[in-house]
Amino acid sequence: MKEMKLFLGPQHPGMHGNASVHIYVDGDIIKKSFLLPGMLHRGFEKGMERHSWVNNISLIPRVCVVEPDTNEMAFAMAVEMLAKLEVPERAHWIRMIILELARLSIHLMAYGGLGSPTGLYTMMYHAHTDRNTILNIFEKITGHRVYHQYIVPGGVRKDLPVGIEKDIHSFLDDLESRYEEYRDLGINNPTIQARINDTIPLPAEVVWELGVTGIGMRSAVNKPYDLRKVKPYARYDQVEFDVPVAPYSDAYARVDCKLQEVVQSIGIIRQCLAKMPEGDVRVPISRGQAMRWTVPKGHVYACVESSRGEFGYFMVSDGGTNPYRVGVRGASYPQGLLGIEKYLPGTRLDDAALWVDTMGVCSPEIDR
């Protein structure tokens, strides 16, 4: 059998991020495929061992570029578990606002990113425009557009600025009013449906084999397996939201779930803004000398629900000023490496980019 080898990435319009999918095709059917990771390897886990607990705050958002806040949250949760820190009530709510805004941002980006493999660039432009508004809101809250370093162990770095509620509300209203337009432009569009209906399905029985979590899993097993519901962190147990599920995980179902999560996130942010109490936003972790702050011995695994699934930090402390070992469970590790190797063969060349997009393969968190 004679095959041809094609590459999707690293320098390819169909690949988001810096990774390479090697594809062996026969005609246009993929016979064998694998991901070549490591192009974004920066030695994070080693780097974190070499920095103090507080220094690491500036390092961790850079683990995953598109969604830095879940990193910060997972890191903060892990450190809080180790150090037994009690986070102030208001900080929890602020964290939720930040996390959900980030979720909105990445869902919009992924939804716009769907425009790239399917050729609907208009959707990409619209979605990125809205995402830019979220980045502007982040800039107002945290001072940074992308890497916020806002959620820190012990709370959040500072309180919300005055009047930000108005900005957030106006953005949410705007987004909500155009939600149907987004659906019509995107997944209700007959040409897009022709592309994503029944494309690269992920059968329910193989989800556990791969270890896929997040939307990819929920849309396959049809159960609300969301860490925010199953083991609520922050104050997710005090807000009301639904977890969108689907019985059959094709590209359409995954995108559809993403869009439904957008609605839920809007609802969560609204509830947070309404329920948020006044008070402190941070417990001081140490008096002065933050760089020499030590954390008790221990080994914990803290995880949050990112847009792509379970994002976890395994952290070992030997009681010193630096973490002894930090292990990062990238949310897209299973679908990126094993998923591409096992479930891309048999599909078509045209759809390879759709797997990367709809399963949310994020190379920085695979490589670290």
Add this chain to the structure above:
Amino acid sequence: MTVELLILVALASGILAYFVGRLNKVLGAVVTIVASMFIFIMIGYMMQDINAGTTFNYNAVEYMPDFVTFMVTYLGLFFAILVTFIFAMVSFFNPFFVEKYKYPALYSMLYLFSLAGVLGVFLTDNFMVLFFFFEFIVWSGLFLIPLGKNNKAAISYYAFSTAGSFALLYAIFIMFAQTGSYNLHLGLATVSGTTEGTYVLALLAFAAFAKLGAFPLNVWLPRALGKAPDAITAVFSGGLEKLGAFVAVLALVKLAPIGDIAGTLGGLTEATFLFASQYIVATLGAMTIVFGTLMAIRQDDAKKLLAYSSMSNGGYILVALSLGGTLGLSGGLYHIVAHALASAAAFLAIGAVSRVTGTTKMSELGGMIHKMPVTYMVYLIAIISMAGIPPMGGFISKWLIFQAVIDNGLILIAVAVFFGSIGSFLYVFRPLAALFLGQELPQHRDKAKEAPFFMLLPMLILSGLIVFTGVMPNIFLDFINDVIAELGGTGLLLGDYTITGVNGVLQPTLIASVFGVGVLIAFIIFILLKKSKKVGLMDTYTAGNFIYTEELMHYSLDFYAPLERLYEKHINITKDFYKKLENKVVDFGRMIKYFFFTNKPEITVFWIIVLIGFLLWGEL
């Protein structure tokens, strides 16, 4: 020189070639070159003798005046010149290929024998002579095809050809019963318009279909052409297949069409003027086009691909001839010329590649252009003509055929014709991309080199003619007008450089020169700009990855996979049908064997007695 003498020369030189070939293989093949060139030139001279309107009648054997006669007609001469030319051109390949055959001397002999057969078929007005030489060609072919070491293909070819021959024979019997003479023109004229004419038409059409490999009698063509020796495929596709076209002309033009459906459709404005028989043949021709195109797109073997393309082009000829009229006839006849030249050139080019690489499978080849640029250009010109793109001959004929189709308002047949026309881009491009272009594969990089001069010569002559038929078609169309006049139709309206169709005027010379001007402008733009840096073929865009294996960067297998997937389940109907038929025949044979030829001799004897008794029933 008279026809019978030419035939004798062909036969004699065939025998000579055999004996010379026994001594020296290559020398025997050289004899074929000399003989076929000689015959072609003689036939060419014959064209000067012929005067418009009159035919020369050589009564060869004086004492049997009506049994063996030869006659030169415009129609016959048209075909004879074309086919002998193809024979002469292909014969240049023989010395380079005889080494590969099991029986080189036999090959040389049969090559000239089939040439003799061709002369006999085309230059006669006698049915028996026609049938005799028809069979002669079939038998030569039967022994020529297995020289490519595949007996099954030969059997397949023989089965269909024999079926065609029998149909021809029955048609002859019917006409003989009507007229009592073997005269072809008389016979056709007599049965024309009668009930017998229907049978004759059907039988002749069957013979033509079998010979052209048209749907549904197409199975042998790709098999035989795919497996036959490389030079023979060119002869078959360019020359011998045209026997079918000749029979089709006899059947469709000389016989009055049957079944006036214009009357039944009279209520519709501008209804078609076709007759049922014409419509049926045209529909089958259209199916041949579609089927051949779809099959050609799927093939991996370049020779098989071209074989299916021959089939598809045979469909064009059938459609054009069945539509009749000035445009249809001239389009069909011109298409015969254009396709004969183009397919011979293409087959020769593929043959030249096959000679150095030993394979014609596109998945095993690639980048031959870097070693065989001239062969590539020949192939390119051939496929441009085959796809019907100006300024090559194929465009003129397709333009005429399109007009005939549009003029008759045949929508469904137009779908097939247009489909075949666009589809031909697809399949002719595939060998171009996979075989000549793409990555240069390491296994052929060292072995491959350009074909020797005497192989290039016929290819270049053919490509020159292909261009010439596209740029100056009027010279050929003049002769075709004579043929049409002889057949009783009106010729095309030709100007100095223009061809006038029903709905438009074409000036091929202008098109060619404007195209030349365009290329000139593009060339000036190109040459004025900075010179490009030459980089290797493997220095291509790989999304930043490193790759060193040429095979993995060469797209040749399953070229049209997405398209093929749409119809691959439905395409094998005829093949399956014949497969089933074959199984049935085999079963029947087994049954007979089981009943009659068991290992108990007494049962066999018993059955023989029963059979004899049955046969003698009436007598006793």
Add this chain to the structure above:
Amino acid sequence: MIDILLMILTGIGVALFGFVLQTSIAGVNRKVVARVQKRYGPKWYQEFLDIFKLLSKRSVTHGWIFDFGVIMALGGIIGTAMFMPLTSSFMAFDGYDNFFIFVYLIAVGMLGMAMSASGSGNPLASIGVMRALTTMLAYEVPFMIVVLTIIKITGTSSLSEIGLFQQVAGNSWFFIALPIGGIVAVMALMGMLGKKPFETYIAPAEIASGPMVEYGGKQLGMLFIMHEITVFIEVSLFVHLFLGGAENIVLFIVKYFVVYTALNIISSVYGRFKIDQVVLFFYKWPLIMAITQAFIAIYLGWVI
């Protein structure tokens, strides 16, 4: 002899006009599409800048066929454009603006480009060519059937005469006279121009811009020129066949602009089909519609 030279010069003028017209309109259209996408958009002459920049760059070549194909592509397209009538009475070669010349001579350009792309040795380019040819197989047949209807009705295949036929009082534009066929022709035109959803052969996210994958510098610039002229030919074909030709050049430009802009706006809100979906799409409704239209118009004589 001198008049032939004059004719050829006029033809070159027509091709040049087509290039300038289409390039300007393409630039304007980039702005229009940018507005659909909530952007400001580039300058209207951005396309010129792009093309001349490409011509000014240094490039690489993968062998003589790589260059030869480009020259053949551009030459074939320029040659085709030289036959194009601008208005129904003004053209370079009077009487020879046969529809079939455009359909088939344009194929020389396509073939040249396909050849050159395959000659680069990049499989993505070959895949792109494969898709382009398959798309061609898809859209061409319905389109030809509709044109067959028009030729059968008008009795001529000359573009200008078809245009004049529609301008005669009592005859409406074929876009209106053959409404079903008009819709088919719009779809086919979108396929011809490679507009979404039929943009399969460029498909950057799948095959990294397909046939163009190995071009840079002057080769790419020449292919851009070729593309602009190709668009000019195809849109002009539509204008002449379906929109009643053009009495004068202003009308021609207006019709041209409207057609091209409308197609761009339509295509900007569609995604891209897969290649087999394109074939299935065209061989389903457009083909049935085209045959129906032809039957109605030719056999029943119902022409509005």
Add this chain to the structure above:
Amino acid sequence: MTNSMSNTEFVTNLVESKFKVLSTEVLDKYQVSFEVKKEDVHSLLSLLKTSGWIQLSYLSAVDWPNDNEFELVYIVFNWDKAVHIQIRCRLDRETASMNSILPIFPGCKYYEREAHEFFGIKFPGNPDHEKQLILEEWDDIPPLRKDFDPRAYSDRKFSKMEYKNDFVNKNGEVSKQDARTKRYDDIDKLRTGGKK
């Protein structure tokens, strides 16, 4: 999740009743940690998988050079019971080798490969585990070991930016900042129509 506390108890009982656990920690109501012997890992993971811990969340290693040991960590999760379980075991550092858990959790393939790449632990049973995954042409000891110094490696291989001490513009060229200022002035000029 009102009964999550009982979930951790359920886990503790389940594991401790069947295996000899070196140490058990209940980290919070969603997480339990067990340290077991190397030999017990496979059967423990099989047991957990049949009891509903079907998702392998994470697999990695920790280097303890002082004890001359590697610590392997398996984290599994049960979505219905909402309990993460850490299973840790110690391996000898010199001959670090652990049978692959590929038959139990196929998802471990790349985690194990990565652990081999970064720590040098062998995983017999995982077919491709010795091939490089993330790194390319690596020429040193596995980088996540404690005795690997990335800074020294970086200094050795990658040249650093050299900062000059004086930043005086000697060539008399227009500095970038000046050019920018000039450009802004030009823009202002354009805006005001040349009037200052």
Add this chain to the structure above:
Amino acid sequence: MLSTKFSPMSKEEVDRKWWEIGDFFRRNSLWMLMYCTGCCAIELPPAMTSAYDMERLGMGPMATPRQADVLLVTGYLSLKTLRRLIYTYEQMSEPKYIVGFGSCTINGGIYHDSHAVINQLNKYIPVDVFVAGCMPNTEAVMNGFVDLMDLIKNKKANGWKDYHERYEWYLANQKAALGEVRVHDEFHE
């Protein structure tokens, strides 16, 4: 190119004039290569889309290196990426420019002591414009592009010429850091 017979200018002068004209086109139609080498690429979509609309400047994304003019090195470069970046850069058609994004390309930035990330990009390939910041704001990105256009106008964007002239030096640096520049990357087989 042009005959000097009809022109009073010398050939060099003519070439220079043509080059200046070419520079005008080149700086007004900068096509960037879509190569997201690092995290700074996340600020490119806002720069491309409605908020800043790069296309106003004539910039647009291009699929393959042959077509592109500008290589945007968006952030840190691991060794694996650097190999592919060099290969991609060498495939681009000249004149070609490089814009380095973020502190990581200047001095290694936050990853200065990492075992996998190089520290100074212009040791390996010539960089025309650096945009500082971790990560640079979209405004800074746009400003970097405008700077590049200015450089082209002033004929200072000569990185690609430098790469030709000092190729040995660059190659030596590449070899020192990477070992083998071109590798077989079929590690899964």
